[in-house]
Amino acid sequence: MRFNVLFGGKAGQGPNILTHILGKILIERGFYVFYSRDYESVIRGGHNFNVLTFSNEPVHSNDSNIDILVALDEETVEIHRKDTKKETILLSGKEENMYFAGKLFKVLGFEFALLEKELKEIKKRFEENIREAKRGYDEANQTFKMENIHSAECKEKRIFKNGSMGIADGAINSGMDIYYAYPMTPATPILWELAEKQIEKNFLVLELENEIAVANAGIGSAITGAKTMVGTSGGGFDLMTEALSLTGIAGVPLVFYLSQRPGPATGMATYTGQGDMNIARHAGHGEFTRIVLAPGDAKECEELTSQAFYFSQKYKIPSIILSDKHISESFYTLDGKPRLTGSKKWTNFGRYNSYEKNSQGSSTENPEIVKRNVDDRNKKRIFIEQESEIFERFKIFGKKDSENVIVSWGSPKGAIIDAIKYGEIDAKFVQILYIEPFPKEIWNELLGKNIILVENNSTSPLNDLLKEKIGFNAPPKSIILRYDGRPFIRNELEIEIKKRLRK
Amino acid sequence: MFDKKIGIETSSKITWCLGCFNFQILDGIKKALKSKDLNEFAIAAGIGCHAKIFDYLNINGINTLHGRVLPACLGMKIGNPNLNVLGFAGDGDAYAEGIEHLVHAARYNADIKYFVHNNQVFALTVGQPTPTTEQGFKDKTTPLGVKVPPLNPIKLMLAAGASFVARVFADSKQVEWIAKEALKHKGFAFVEILQPCLIFHADAGYKEKIYMLDEKHDKTSLNQAMKKAEEFDYNIAKKIPLGIFYQVERETFEEQLPQVAELKKQKKSWKDINR
Numbered sequence: 001m002r003f004n005v006l007f008g009g010k011a012g013q014g015p016n017i018l019t020h021i022l023g024k025i026l027i028e029r030g031f032y033v034f035y036s037r038d039y040e041s042v043i044r045g046g047h048n049f050n051v052l053t054f055s056n057e058p059v060h061s062n063d064s065n066i067d068i069l070v071a072l073d074e075e076t077v078e079i080h081r082k083d084t085k086k087e088t089i090l091l092s093g094k095e096e097n098m099y100f101a102g103k104l105f106k107v108l109g110f111e112f113a114l115l116e117k118e119l120k121e122i123k124k125r126f127e128e129n130i131r132e133a134k135r136g137y138d139e140a141n142q143t144f145k146m147e148n149i150h151s152a153e154c155k156e157k158r159i160f161k162n163g164s165m166g167i168a169d170g171a172i173n174s175g176m177d178i179y180y181a182y183p184m185t186p187a188t189p190i191l192w193e194l195a196e197k198q199i200e201k202n203f204l205v206l207e208l209e210n211e212i213a214v215a216n217a218g219i220g221s222a223i224t225g226a227k228t229m230v231g232t233s234g235g236g237f238d239l240m241t242e243a244l245s246l247t248g249i250a251g252v253p254l255v256f257y258l259s260q261r262p263g264p265a266t267g268m269a270t271y272t273g274q275g276d277m278n279i280a281r282h283a284g285h286g287e288f289t290r291i292v293l294a295p296g297d298a299k300e301c302e303e304l305t306s307q308a309f310y311f312s313q314k315y316k317i318p319s320i321i322l323s324d325k326h327i328s329e330s331f332y333t334l335d336g337k338p339r340l341t342g343s344k345k346w347t348n349f350g351r352y353n354s355y356e357k358n359s360q361g362s363s364t365e366n367p368e369i370v371k372r373n374v375d376d377r378n379k380k381r382i383f384i385e386q387e388s389e390i391f392e393r394f395k396i397f398g399k400k401d402s403e404n405v406i407v408s409w410g411s412p413k414g415a416i417i418d419a420i421k422y423g424e425i426d427a428k429f430v431q432i433l434y435i436e437p438f439p440k441e442i443w444n445e446l447l448g449k450n451i452i453l454v455e456n457n458s459t460s461p462l463n464d465l466l467k468e469k470i471g472f473n474a475p476p477k478s479i480i481l482r483y484d485g486r487p488f489i490r491n492e493l494e495i496e497i498k499k500r501l502r503k
Numbered sequence: 504m505f506d507k508k509i510g511i512e513t514s515s516k517i518t519w520c521l522g523c524f525n526f527q528i529l530d531g532i533k534k535a536l537k538s539k540d541l542n543e544f545a546i547a548a549g550i551g552c553h554a555k556i557f558d559y560l561n562i563n564g565i566n567t568l569h570g571r572v573l574p575a576c577l578g579m580k581i582g583n584p585n586l587n588v589l590g591f592a593g594d595g596d597a598y599a600e601g602i603e604h605l606v607h608a609a610r611y612n613a614d615i616k617y618f619v620h621n622n623q624v625f626a627l628t629v630g631q632p633t634p635t636t637e638q639g640f641k642d643k644t645t646p647l648g649v650k651v652p653p654l655n656p657i658k659l660m661l662a663a664g665a666s667f668v669a670r671v672f673a674d675s676k677q678v679e680w681i682a683k684e685a686l687k688h689k690g691f692a693f694v695e696i697l698q699p700c701l702i703f704h705a706d707a708g709y710k711e712k713i714y715m716l717d718e719k720h721d722k723t724s725l726n727q728a729m730k731k732a733e734e735f736d737y738n739i740a741k742k743i744p745l746g747i748f749y750q751v752e753r754e755t756f757e758e759q760l761p762q763v764a765e766l767k768k769q770k771k772s773w774k775d776i777n778r
Contacts, residue, residue, distance in 0.1 A: 175778040177582075177773035177776065178581065178582070178773065180578075198762065199761065199762070202762060202776070203762070204581065204760060204762045204763065204773075206581070206760075208574065208577075208607070209603055209604065209606075209607040210603060212571065212574070212603075212604075213571075213573075213574040213577075213603070213604055213607070214574075215574075216567065216568065216571040216574035216575050216578065217574040217575070217577045217578035217581070218578060219565065219567070219575060219578060220547070220565065220574065220575040220576065220577060220578020220579040220580075220581075220582060221578040221579065221581055221582035221773070222578070222582070223565060223578075223579070223582070224545075224578075224579055224582030224583040224586070224772055224773070224774065225582070225583075225772060225773065225774025226581075226582040226583075226772070226773035226774060227773070228578075228582075242568055243568065243571070246567065246568055250565065345774050347774070349545075349563050349583070349774075350563055351561075351562075351563055351564065351565075352564070352565040352566070353557075353565065353566045354550075354565070354566055354567055354568055355566060357566075358515075360513050360514065360515070360561065362513050362514075362515040362557070362558035362559075363515075363555070363557070363558050363566060
């Protein structure tokens with residue numbers, strides 16, 4: 001069984017803190033939790049909501065049917081009424097968020113002490129919060145029946161983190177020295193994460209005047225031997241692309257974190273999408289080698305970040321970590337520790353050049369030297385392709401011998417896995433983690449099967465990628481696309497997949 | 504790492520025009536760096552005639568993109584705060600393509616020495632006007648002549664809060680002197696070098712109009728510096744003051760970052776930090 005709690009209200013009313021407290025406590029009690037955030041680009045007002053899904057089995061996505069609706073304002077009830085059912089418990093009224101925290105805890109049958117402990121940790125407004133929470137707890141008169149669900153005893157402590165925390169931890173644990181950025185949603189949360197930890201962990205976080213300065217300063221630091229990362233979203237990445245090209249010719253080990261949101265241009269600042277695979281693969285003029293890695297959850301964010309540093313340092317190339325708003329800002333329950341790839345500081349200061357260069361690092365137009373330089377840059381691609389074979393470049397979930405094969409990359413992973421499991425779908429799921437270098441052996445997984453592609457965009461760059469790399473072309477009816485800025489919802493996706501199954 | 508024994512020279516053939524004032528700048532810089540340990544230096548150059556200086560100085564660093572000299576310098580300084588970082592840029596780099604970095608570099612006050620070879624023209628792309636080209640200048644791309652007044656970089660730097668603002672003529676002795684002064688300065692040093700381009704922006708009689716600021720000029724007075732900066736508007740030259748317009752000491756960017764300050768104290772770079 002999966003249960004969904006929706007917290008809605010105006011920006012500033014504090015639905016986030018409520019969601020997070022419940023998530024943390026559910027995890028401590030042995031449940032699996034996933035929650036996503038839907039918020040508008042406003043500071044105060046508007047309509048924001050979070051959906052928290054929990055179960056005693058792993059969950060990685062939300063459902064549209066709400067079991068408990070916590071409405072901090074009237075609008076929330078109006079907007080989400082369509083997602084409720086007869087049994088849905090509605091907690092609403094003109095009260096503050098901590099009042100609802102108390103009420104919710106009582107409804108779920110949790111002891112008040114648990115909430116008290118959390119409020120103590122928050123510190124801020126403790127007296128006021130505890131009074132409101134107690135009042136809510138005492139005034140609650142409904143009980144949520146969690147049929148057939150009991151918190152599973154978990155032996156090891158599970159971790160609760162969002163994709164941004166995953167990237168940040170991955171970078172810190174890879175020995176990152178410097179992170180440069182200019183604020184841009186949804187890449188800003190990692191800036192917060194890192195900025196907070198920079199003193200304790202002894203690395204540096206700097207905001208510069210724009211993304212052009214960020215990428216070029218990143219290059220300056222990287223060539224001195226510092227492990228360096230820069231981060232942004234699509235618009236900022238566009239500004240960095242000339243510098244990306246420079247990393248290609250000069251052999252600079254710079255890691256780029258690209259968290260997608262819908263475009264073109266400003267698109268929608270606070271929503272999700274996967275429209276930037278092609279800029280990650282092709283941005284920057286000229287021919288050079290890069291790697292593009294696409295995590296599908298918080299744990300993979302951590303693992304792939306360490307791999308990005310590894311390949312950048314070893315081969316002196318740019319690495320791009322391609323995430324999106326849904327991964328960056330959703331909280332995942334991590335089972336077990338991520339497996340990180342260590343890397344040394346393999347870069348020496350020397351004479352780097354944006355021009356073709358000779359053995360002294362000075363500019364040259366000598367045709368033999370230029371040809372050799374180009375060949376050296378291209379050889380990196382071959383070496384990286386070979387070495388990447390030992391990494392998990394794609395993953396397989398679901399029924400291994402099924403006739404139906406779902407292929408996807410990035411954030412739809414969660415909804416796909418849950419759709420297969422909870423919808424009891426007869427399908428195998430192939431998740432691609434390495435966009436470049438592409439694992440061509442997935443051809444074996446697709447051959448002769450009924451292929452279904454799932455992507456959070458409107459033109460399916462994944463289909464183009466498969467076409468280019470392995471000569472595979474999915475018919476339009478086999479491609480499930482969502483491009484309204486919202487992530488895939490488990491039960492809705494389940495219906496779409498089922499329509500396309502080979503019986 | 505380059506071989507210290509080789510010294511400052513590279514084997515690259517110098518391809519500036521015969522008699523180009525860039526030779527004077529190169530010579531002045533080499534003299535200023537004489538007897539220094541070049542391993543303690545880093546250089547960056549932009550794109551244009553000036554940038555060839557990177558090829559002729561055997562010092563670590565990067566010949567970077569057009570306009571991006573300052574972020575490259577900042578990155579190297581942050582990456583290894585023990586390096587003496589020198590940036591070379593043309594007027595196209597400094598005042599057109601990368602002007603945002605110039606304004607912020609003045610604010611940040613990182614310990615970077617920035618030399619702008621201002622020949623008031625895009626020379627390597629064969630003669631188009633830059634932000635400091637005088638009104639009325641004509642070329643194939645601007646047959647109607649430049650209409651807008653030129654930028655006064657000295658005034659801009661003073662307004663932006665640069666802690667060292669200077670201008671010299673592209674004469675080897677002047678360049679050597681100002682480079683040594685800039686190296687002594689702790690913080691961002693903005694040095695503009697007026698450099699006639701023999702082919703596309705010939706000597707506009709600057710040599711007769713230049714004069715050095717004397718000891719009566721108070722380098723710590725922003726007012727006096729502004730007044731002196733206004734004597735030459737890069738349009739019509741009557742008198743062109745040269746020398747250090749303004750110099751004050753204030754905390755550097757890297758001194759204010761505890762992590763970087765600690766590296767400097769320990770004479771380490773990030774590369775030396777093992778985790």
